[in-house]
Amino acid sequence: MAITKEQVLKALRNVEDPDLKKDLVTLGMIEDVAIEGNKISFTVVLTTPACPLKELIRNNCEKAIEDDFGSEVEVNIRMTSNVTSIRNDAPLLPDVKNIIAIASGKGGVGKSTVTANLAVALARSGAKVGVIDADIFGPSIPVMFNVEHEQPHMVQENGKNMIIPIEQYGIKLMSIGLLTPAEHAIVWRGPMAGSALRQFLGDTKWGELDYLLIDLPPGTSDIHLTLVQTVPVTGAVIVTTPQKVAIADAAKGLAMFRQPQINVPVLGVVENMAYFTPEELPDNKYYIFGREGGVKLAEKNGVPFLGEIPLVQSIRESGDSGYPAVLKDDVTAEAFKVLAETLARQIAIRNASAQQTKVVEVN
């Protein structure tokens, strides 16, 4: 008896996406089912190219087919991805599938470093990525991407001037540091900073993006409010060091996103500078800022802990030389890669909840 498409789909209904807790057929993740004699082929469309569960899902599909049709059938599975979004109906930037705010509370804990490395790791997985440097008074993204001497071009579109973002390492970038020399940015007034961010969101040609990361300034400033008032934000990532004072500030940062008026989901906490490791003694870990502050912050607030990044001299050097650490394929690169995968997973879980983030109204 010839195998039918329905029988193949029935078999695949036994495979669950471990994160979304539904079967792949119900989730619409199975496409192009084809049967030729004893050869079965289909495509699994993952929710992110950075999916760490790719091989597990593939194996489970193979097993489900074998369970139903025996080992004589030949299975050919193509794995692709289509990043999910809750922003398709957004009035501004509907082609940007996910807008992710990277925030901290305390300054200097590594928001910009984490943003740069997450961006590169996501892009290397195959995602389309952009970064907005929302730190108008202290932009660091141009240096971290080695583009501080580049200037974006402008184009006219429907009588409006649009900025074309700079591209580096396959990532689209926009920062005030690309428009004005750094020493000028300092004297900007608050409202001007807000309008700069609105321009980066509204008057910049981002095109289609899977992830647009927003590197926020420290604290809970007007810029944070401008962001959530201008676009629906998919979620926020809180960066902290394990140190007590950093945790206290991070808790405030986290609480800001969760205020009922703002209501941006917190995707998780990243613990940066979790421990110091000398490069020549990679097995030695020194917990100079204390231990597990980030894990506890996440637990206390009932949000995921996304991962820890050690304090390593090469991470600082990579930032200063404009070549993000994750490009180097060493141990620290691996830490950022895993972090990017964990974040991409949390974004997919958040999107599956189908709850929209609303733009914050000013009263």
Ligand SMILES: Nc1ncnc2c1ncn2[C@@H]1O[C@H](COP(=O)(O)OP(=O)(O)OP(=O)(O)O)[C@@H](O)[C@H]1O
């Ligand atoms: N894991 C790390 N290991 C080594 N150095 C790091 C690490 N993370 C960040 N740094 C360094 O610490 C300094 C502060 O990092 P970064 O600029 O990313 O922090 P920030 O939170 O964006 O700061 P700000 O609040 O000023 O925007 C930089 O010099 C950076 O290179």
Ligand SMILES: [Mg+2]
């Ligand atoms: Mg910064």
